[in-house]
Amino acid sequence: MAAALRAAAARGLAFALWSSSPGPALVRKRSDGGPVLTASPQTSLADESLSVAVRGLEPRQRVTLRAQVVSQQGCLFNSCAHYQADESGCLDLATAPSTGGDYTGVEPMGLFWGLAPAGMEKQHQRLEHSIDVEEPMIVEMLVHEGFSQPKSSIHGPVLARIKVQRQFAGPGVRKIRLREGVVRGSLFIPPGDGPFPGVIDMFGDEGGLLEFRSSLLANRGFAALALPYFGFEDLPVSMKDFQLEYFEQTARFLQRHPKAKATTIKEALAKWEEKAGQKASEAKEVKLYAQIPPIEKMDASLSTLAHCEKLSLSTNCIEKIANLNGLKNLRILSLGRNNIKNLNGLEAVGDMLEELWISYNLIEKLKGIHVMKKLKVLYISNNLVKDWGEFAKLADLPLLEDLVFVGNPLEEKHSSEGNWLEEATKRLPRLKKLDGTPVIKQEEEEGEGEN
Numbered sequence: 001m002a003a004a005l006r007a008a009a010a011r012g013l014a015f016a017l018w019s020s021s022p023g024p025a026l027v028r029k030r031s032d033g034g035p036v037l038t039a040s041p042q043t044s045l046a047d048e049s050l051s052v053a054v055r056g057l058e059p060r061q062r063v064t065l066r067a068q069v070v071s072q073q074g075c076l077f078n079s080c081a082h083y084q085a086d087e088s089g090c091l092d093l094a095t096a097p098s099t100g101g102d103y104t105g106v107e108p109m110g111l112f113w114g115l116a117p118a119g120m121e122k123q124h125q126r127l128e129h130s131i132d133v134e135e136p137m138i139v140e141m142l143v144h145e146g147f148s149q150p151k152s153s154i155h156g157p158v159l160a161r162i163k164v165q166r167q168f169a170g171p172g173v174r175k176i177r178l179r180e181g182v183v184r185g186s187l188f189i190p191p192g193d194g195p196f197p198g199v200i201d202m203f204g205d206e207g208g209l210l211e212f213r214s215s216l217l218a219n220r221g222f223a224a225l226a227l228p229y230f231g232f233e234d235l236p237v238s239m240k241d242f243q244l245e246y247f248e249q250t251a252r253f254l255q256r257h258p259k260a261k262a263t264t265i266k267e268a269l270a271k272w273e274e275k276a277g278q279k280a281s282e283a284k285e286v287k288l289y290a291q292i293p294p295i296e297k298m299d300a301s302l303s304t305l306a307h308c309e310k311l312s313l314s315t316n317c318i319e320k321i322a323n324l325n326g327l328k329n330l331r332i333l334s335l336g337r338n339n340i341k342n343l344n345g346l347e348a349v350g351d352m353l354e355e356l357w358i359s360y361n362l363i364e365k366l367k368g369i370h371v372m373k374k375l376k377v378l379y380i381s382n383n384l385v386k387d388w389g390e391f392a393k394l395a396d397l398p399l400l401e402d403l404v405f406v407g408n409p410l411e412e413k414h415s416s417e418g419n420w421l422e423e424a425t426k427r428l429p430r431l432k433k434l435d436g437t438p439v440i441k442q443e444e445e446e447g448e449g450e451n
Helices: 002-010 212-219 245-256 265-276 300-304 388-396 409-417 420-427 442-450
Strands: 026-029 036-040 043-045 051-055 062-070 076-084 137-145 158-167 174-180 183-189 196-201 223-226 285-287 310-312 332-334 355-357 377-379 402-404
Touching: 036 137, 036 158, 051 062, 183 212, 183 245, 196 212, 196 245, 212 223, 223 245, 265 285, 265 300, 388 409, 388 420, 409 420
Parallel strands: 043 158, 196 223, 285 310, 310 332, 332 355, 355 377, 377 402
Antiparallel strands: 026 036, 026 158, 036 051, 062 076, 062 137, 137 158, 174 183, 183 223
16 A cells, blocks of 8 residues: 555645545446446545445456546546456455556555556646646546556446546635735635644645645645745746745744644654654653644743753754753754754753754854853854854854854855865864865874875
């Protein structure tokens, strides 16, 4: 099943998840009492799996099962698989293996994730429900006598057929089209009062507004914002012309929305404990990076991590460093890829922290760095430090030996002038490594020359 899910993701189709309420089956059969093809439920969300079975075949009869659907853009997609009935003339896709066609093996949803452009269509298209998510996708399934090949237009006689509806927006899901300042897109709100976990949903280089995944997320309890960033309304025409501030404003909009909420440290710790199988209060390493929705605040729940030596909070939306007082054994702190603007709050771990990873933030001033008396490693690349006065504050770190500073305006300016290494090491003579490169002192070079 894992392979099927990966294939579905690659095609942009909905993941196949087990339905919690099967509902009624849609059945079509021949009037002469021949084979019967069943699928349950008849109407389902596009990320729910179906139970598909065929009854009334001849013992060990060979058949081809096909699925076909016309996309909202008018393109025909289809898939096929070869099956053999058991001794009683039955086959169930939950247990019966496909022996050929577009996939092999037991794949209960293979006919769905295997959908690809038909032979006469332009290939390498993705099946996207991109025009109207309130309109269901109608998929026809057929049983053919004998084996027919993928992409072929020639098939055996049809023994049975059915149609199923795949929905993208369930009952109670609300859609709000956005023109909020510069932000464009659609916000999908789950049924109920909320607040709900907030998610920003973006696609790659296709452009335009794609809503089908956000509507499915709303069915699962997320306040999901489908965000276009080019090729839509008054947004830039191409990916070559857009501002990163657009994404920051989008994040702030969702953070302020009354129906959306962030992940708390307490919630993140509970998820980590479930995954790791141990208590966070007893762990030496705790990973809370890339939470969905992201963490916004380092709250008091961090004080429970009394034994933690390495804490990762990277790739969230944290703006301030706080509540580190209880982490008396912390040696490594990872805060990269957040929205942190200053170093206030580090004084709580100034006497024990040895490594600080805080790249890809919004730090311009290094005020407060002097409290880090044990700091040996500082990764602070891709921030906003732009003058030597701030850089010189790193000289207050007596044990600092490994510094990554690339991507700051100061480094970019002097690297372009060709004197970055010389100027930086002159101000920090104790460095052993700068931006991943070992620092070789002049006296060491002279000594090697004498030898």
